[in-house]
């Protein structure tokens with residue numbers, strides 16, 4: 001499978017200023033992140049709140065500018081584009097956000113909310129409405145919803161509208177950022193299935209961002225685990241879930257109860273110590289070391305590279321690289 005998107009060594013630090021404009025350091029939100037998205041594949045990005053998932057999505061979309069790195073879409077460096085080329089690219093990659101209520105325009109009907117991106121790109125009203133009807137149908141909303149307003153709809157229906165609006169420009173890539181997190185469990189499942197169906201119908205490549213491991217496991221072909229702005233592990237979904245190698249991924253997986261009640265067990269040993277450090281002042285060396293059960297003095301000195309630990313499976317931990325038994329046998 002070829003790659004549609006390649007992200008290389010992307011970083012972003014948000015500068016912080018005091019009351020009088022003086023520099024107060026910066027928040028290291030994304031730090032040297034690299035990954036590839038396979039054409040028509042789904043990459044799941046998982047990590048705790050604040051680990052940089054949304055910032056990464058916004059960097060790819062160029063809603064914010066990275067400090068360094070490359071984002072290549074079909075071999076074109078998106079970070080070098082400007083003007084009309086950037087506008088064209090933005091049509092190819094669309095986002096669906098967590099809260100459809102704030103992302104939809106409350107003053108526009110459902111049909112006009114979906115048609116809006118087409119108007120903004122110069123399509124006439126009649127043609128835009130025809131297209132909008134087509135995408136409302138694709139997301140399972142009947143024609144009778146077209147004249148309603150966002151406040152008439154349930155959370156799940158509003159998210160369907162947001163998805164229709166993301167698709168109306170016929171993107172190749174959709175980035176879903178916590179797109180089901182605000183929905184009830186039963187509605188979540190319907191929207192996840194809808195994403196799966198639309199992916200097939202419209203040949204989409206998906207980036208599915210979620211703090212929920214079950215959602216990522218259900219949706220993804222490949223998984224990337226982030227911690228404090230960096231990637232600690234990535235690889236094929238089956239590999240990462242069945243054979244997690246990084247102590248952080250292992251801790252995440254052990255801390256989440258199975259959705260299957262038959263295999264739900266008592267809470268396992270706690271594998272994460274302490275709190276998430278501030279991205280204002282991240283730990284030296286391995287950023288995870290202050291919460292790691294296996295940390296050693298050298299973890300403070302060396303930043304571990306992502307090293308291949310299985311086919312297409314990478315982990316960033318000095319101890320894992322050396323095949324340390326304790327980490328392997330968790």
Ligand SMILES: Nc1ncnc2c1ncn2[C@@H]1O[C@H](COP(=O)(O)OP(=O)(O)OP(=O)(O)O)[C@@H](O)[C@H]1O
Nearest residue numbers: 014027028029048049050051052053054055056279
């Ligand atoms: N515009 C900004 N200015 C300063 N700091 C920011 C800005 N945007 C994000 N951050 C900080 O960058 C870090 C990463 O935030 P980000 O929202 O990307 O994380 P996240 O993993 O998506 O978390 P969540 O799921 O809670 O949104 C956080 O510490 C956040 O406070």
